Amino acid sequence: MRNIFLALSFLIVISSCNKVKPAKQLAQTVNKADSITIKKIFNSALTNGKSYQWLDALSNDIGGRLSGSPEAQKAVEWGENLMTELNFNKVWLQPVMVPHWVRGEKEEAFFTSSNEKFNVPICALGGSVATQKDGVLGEVIEVQSLEEAEQLGEKLRGKIVFFNRPFDDALLLTFKAYGGCVDQRGGGAKVVGKFGALGAIVRSMTHSIDDFPHTGAMSYGDLEENQKIPTAAISTKAANLLSEKLKENPSLKFYFKQSCKTLPDAPSFNVIGEITGSEFPDKYITVGGHLDSWDLGDGAHDDGTGIVQSIEVLRLLKLNNIQPKHTIRVVLFMNEENGLRGGKKYAEEAKNNNENHIAALESDSGGFTPRGFSFDINSENYDLFMSWKPLLAPYGLHDFDKGHSGADIGPLKNETISLFGYRPDSQRYFDYHHASTDTFDKVNKRELELGAASMTSLVYLLDNYLN
Amino acid sequence: MRNIFLALSFLIVISSCNKVKPAKQLAQTVNKADSITIKKIFNSALTNGKSYQWLDALSNDIGGRLSGSPEAQKAVEWGENLMTELNFNKVWLQPVMVPHWVRGEKEEAFFTSSNEKFNVPICALGGSVATQKDGVLGEVIEVQSLEEAEQLGEKLRGKIVFFNRPFDDALLLTFKAYGGCVDQRGGGAKVVGKFGALGAIVRSMTHSIDDFPHTGAMSYGDLEENQKIPTAAISTKAANLLSEKLKENPSLKFYFKQSCKTLPDAPSFNVIGEITGSEFPDKYITVGGHLDSWDLGDGAHDDGTGIVQSIEVLRLLKLNNIQPKHTIRVVLFMNEENGLRGGKKYAEEAKNNNENHIAALESDSGGFTPRGFSFDINSENYDLFMSWKPLLAPYGLHDFDKGHSGADIGPLKNETISLFGYRPDSQRYFDYHHASTDTFDKVNKRELELGAASMTSLVYLLDNYLN
Numbered sequence: 001m002r003n004i005f006l007a008l009s010f011l012i013v014i015s016s017c018n019k020v021k022p023a024k025q026l027a028q029t030v031n032k033a034d035s036i037t038i039k040k041i042f043n044s045a046l047t048n049g050k051s052y053q054w055l056d057a058l059s060n061d062i063g064g065r066l067s068g069s070p071e072a073q074k075a076v077e078w079g080e081n082l083m084t085e086l087n088f089n090k091v092w093l094q095p096v097m098v099p100h101w102v103r104g105e106k107e108e109a110f111f112t113s114s115n116e117k118f119n120v121p122i123c124a125l126g127g128s129v130a131t132q133k134d135g136v137l138g139e140v141i142e143v144q145s146l147e148e149a150e151q152l153g154e155k156l157r158g159k160i161v162f163f164n165r166p167f168d169d170a171l172l173l174t175f176k177a178y179g180g181c182v183d184q185r186g187g188g189a190k191v192v193g194k195f196g197a198l199g200a201i202v203r204s205m206t207h208s209i210d211d212f213p214h215t216g217a218m219s220y221g222d223l224e225e226n227q228k229i230p231t232a233a234i235s236t237k238a239a240n241l242l243s244e245k246l247k248e249n250p251s252l253k254f255y256f257k258q259s260c261k262t263l264p265d266a267p268s269f270n271v272i273g274e275i276t277g278s279e280f281p282d283k284y285i286t287v288g289g290h291l292d293s294w295d296l297g298d299g300a301h302d303d304g305t306g307i308v309q310s311i312e313v314l315r316l317l318k319l320n321n322i323q324p325k326h327t328i329r330v331v332l333f334m335n336e337e338n339g340l341r342g343g344k345k346y347a348e349e350a351k352n353n354n355e356n357h358i359a360a361l362e363s364d365s366g367g368f369t370p371r372g373f374s375f376d377i378n379s380e381n382y383d384l385f386m387s388w389k390p391l392l393a394p395y396g397l398h399d400f401d402k403g404h405s406g407a408d409i410g411p412l413k414n415e416t417i418s419l420f421g422y423r424p425d426s427q428r429y430f431d432y433h434h435a436s437t438d439t440f441d442k443v444n445k446r447e448l449e450l451g452a453a454s455m456t457s458l459v460y461l462l463d464n465y466l467n
Numbered sequence: 468m469r470n471i472f473l474a475l476s477f478l479i480v481i482s483s484c485n486k487v488k489p490a491k492q493l494a495q496t497v498n499k500a501d502s503i504t505i506k507k508i509f510n511s512a513l514t515n516g517k518s519y520q521w522l523d524a525l526s527n528d529i530g531g532r533l534s535g536s537p538e539a540q541k542a543v544e545w546g547e548n549l550m551t552e553l554n555f556n557k558v559w560l561q562p563v564m565v566p567h568w569v570r571g572e573k574e575e576a577f578f579t580s581s582n583e584k585f586n587v588p589i590c591a592l593g594g595s596v597a598t599q600k601d602g603v604l605g606e607v608i609e610v611q612s613l614e615e616a617e618q619l620g621e622k623l624r625g626k627i628v629f630f631n632r633p634f635d636d637a638l639l640l641t642f643k644a645y646g647g648c649v650d651q652r653g654g655g656a657k658v659v660g661k662f663g664a665l666g667a668i669v670r671s672m673t674h675s676i677d678d679f680p681h682t683g684a685m686s687y688g689d690l691e692e693n694q695k696i697p698t699a700a701i702s703t704k705a706a707n708l709l710s711e712k713l714k715e716n717p718s719l720k721f722y723f724k725q726s727c728k729t730l731p732d733a734p735s736f737n738v739i740g741e742i743t744g745s746e747f748p749d750k751y752i753t754v755g756g757h758l759d760s761w762d763l764g765d766g767a768h769d770d771g772t773g774i775v776q777s778i779e780v781l782r783l784l785k786l787n788n789i790q791p792k793h794t795i796r797v798v799l800f801m802n803e804e805n806g807l808r809g810g811k812k813y814a815e816e817a818k819n820n821n822e823n824h825i826a827a828l829e830s831d832s833g834g835f836t837p838r839g840f841s842f843d844i845n846s847e848n849y850d851l852f853m854s855w856k857p858l859l860a861p862y863g864l865h866d867f868d869k870g871h872s873g874a875d876i877g878p879l880k881n882e883t884i885s886l887f888g889y890r891p892d893s894q895r896y897f898d899y900h901h902a903s904t905d906t907f908d909k910v911n912k913r914e915l916e917l918g919a920a921s922m923t924s925l926v927y928l929l930d931n932y933l934n
Binding site for chain 1: 509510513639674860898911913
């Protein structure tokens with residue numbers, strides 16, 4: 001479209017957004033100074049933002065950074081150097097031992113049906129064991145759920161089990177569709193391993209019908225060593241093809257080969273920086289994301305965007321001469337993807353040091369256009385947070401909902417702390433999540449910057465109104 | 468992020484969204500049946516949508532479709548055949564003569580500064596004349612506005628004028644930034660041509676700093692033939708480089724060559740289909756987008772998405788057994804980009820036939836995730852439309868604002884008609900707008916489908932509550 005007059009219509013949007021909010025809410029904490037400060041924060045993020053160039057470095061110069069890898073160590077050094085250059089009051093590394101799983105050689109997979117051979121894209125799931133050196137070959141049993149596999153029990157012995165329950169496209173929020181399927185990835189091998197299956201192949205966790213397998217964490221739980229079977233994700237296109245061919249030929253043979261393994265735990269770090277509070281230096285507001293990523297892409301959306309947005313929160317506060325009353329900490333958590341060791345360690349140390357954490361915010365849902373925040377808080381603060389809606393609605397932040405905040409900050413949970421999750425639009429997230437397609441070019445500069453500004457605005461309000 | 472519990476948090480979003488709305492609004496037209504119907508519409512769009520595969524055909528099988536081109540004619544036939552297959556009650560072509568501008572050979576441009584040669588990406592603006600056969604070479608004068616050029620007046624004679632005012636990144640809504648710059652593209656050549664400039668080079672209309680020139684319409688207004696000078700868009704990266712080199716060397720020479728020309732007007736068509744109303748067959752609700760596009764990309768976002776969404780509106784009504792009371796028309800408007808002839812013709816014919824158009828909706832802002840609708844209506848319907856917010860907010864539709872609706876439906880404006888524009892998120896739009904990057908792969912299937920469902924829901928409510 002070309003029409004320049006269209007532009008004028010949008011002038012009205014911001015001014016009219018507040019009309020949406022009940023007047024009684026407006027009464028509470030909203031005031032002109034807050035709305036001016038928040039406008040300044042958004043202006044500076046959009047005109048003088050640094051998050052995009054930082055993400056370029058993290059994604060393109062370092063790339064995928066699986067826990068325990070040399071790239072993860074490079075990311076630790078990158079984060080420490082960046083925060084030092086930014087002159088935060090304190091910058092340090094918090095040691096943490098992390099799981100060290102390696103993928104090994106590129107996986108191979110195919111199936112043969114009526115003398116035709118179909119090569120299919122797969123990738124080992126994080127934590128899986130290798131196949132035997134020359135791979136695994138077997139007949140396939142397709143199932144739609146862990147329950148169905150349990151019921152088949154002994155019938156699974158010697159078979160390759162194919163978990164193929166797809167995302168429910170009807171669900172508006174893609175994380176809900178993910179939550180409805182991911183048990184197959186996390187627990188499939190555990191369920192069928194105990195019945196002597198040869199392997200578990202899991203449909204990739206995405207709405208998109210394409211050729212990219214999506215990896216992710218899995219667990220064998222308490223299985224004995226000899227029950228631990230290799231497990232891999234298969235692309236959705238290949239999953240549909242396999243399912244179709246199985247209907248024609250139930251006895252077709254599937255082959256896959258992977259050489260992944262788990263090495264001894266490796267030393268790593270959470271990277272921490274802070275601006276010391278002017279009034280309550282011993283009360284902490286933490287903002288963060290996770291520094292580790294899967295290895296197939298460069299971890300741009302998961303969770304490079306959360307990392308650079310979290311660092312940008314502190315820079316935008318300084319840039320706008322906002323001296324926080326409380327100590328504002330940014331934490332680049334290590335090992336969210338396959339262990340959560342960084343999040344657990346940070347909470348453990350906070351407890352050991354009797355640190356009073358009053359709030360924490362995590363960004364780990366991608367660097368997409370802002371939609372709102374989820375919060376996990378005690379009821380007494382509910383009205384306070386809801387009273388901020390009129391301040392944030394003009395920036396597209398309408399979803400203020402109770403719910404999960406973030407995996408890394410979850411271990412900080414107690415009776416008093418307020419936990420928040422940044423919630424961007426979710427529609428594109430699972431096109432890229434844990435796949436080779438999660439790359440820097442999928443991130444829009446302005447969407448990333450609007451997210452950083454949204455997070456900074458929430459931290460500003462928390463610092464101003466929370467005690 | 469991997470955490471499956473996160474998913475659970477989103478369960479709360481939809482149920483809580485309605486809380487946002489003042490109770491007095493809920494009182495009016497909102498009722499359970501509407502909310503059930505709208506849920507059905509969204510479910511069917513997401514689980515059984517056709518818009519994405521239609522867009523694949525329009526974008527990849529036909530491609531860019533400039534008015535008067537063979538591709539535009541193919542698009543007309545494609546639209547007529549598709550609507551015929553969909554068994555709409557009536558499908559027909561409405562003849563309209565359109566401007567026929569052709570780009571000719573690929574443009575060439577470079578500048579030389581201190582014996583260094585810099586090739587730069589440019590593209591002719593729609594409607595521009597060609598350069599002389601061997602191109603144009605001249606010194607450059609950089610300006611930031613039409614006013615600055617006017618003031619320079621005679622100083623522009625024999626020079627190439629470089630309009631380089633960039634988008635204002637601080638503006639939240641990208642259409643507003645576009646509106647603040649596009650006068651340079653539309654009117655630059657007209658202003659400097661009358662002072663004897665050799666050519667006008669205009670900074671591309673985008674936030675993105677990249678190598679892709681963005682074309683678009685321009686006009687010479689009432690200039691005499693000998694005052695009509697060639698004009699082209701230059702990529703933002705090249706514009707920044709040229710500006711930088713001009714500071715070092717104000718007398719550097721810029722060269723460009725283009726062979727575009729305007730042929731005699733060509734015959735073309737608006738493509739129209741309708742579902743006849745059961746109660747008020749002579750009252751019309753029109754939904755549409757524009758079938759023509761620029762030629763550099765495949766016109767996926769501008770406006771292939773609006774085309775397939777508009778057709779999908781009628782299909783989703785039929786699929787959900789919603790028999791409209793009023794006649795619902797879909798119009799694939801021809802020639803929005805460089806003439807608006809289709810929109811004018813449709814309004815003219817509607818008037819000639821004394822058709823009573825009660826409402827019209829246009830989608831021409833890209834196929835991105837839903838944000839809301841703009842409306843251009845008389846005050847008596849304002850409260851009615853605002854009362855629908857609680858029904859649409861659960862689907863991310865929060866922005867209900869007075870303003871411009873759409874270029875193609877604009878000519879239908881009168882005292883009584885209600886005009887609406889579909890408003891998706893605007894952040895990514897100008898990365899692709901009128902450039903070679905406006906291609907099918909930039910469209911997310913679910914975002915496109917959510918837009919079609921949003922439009923269908925509005926049409927359903929208009930049909931139900933408007934008289």
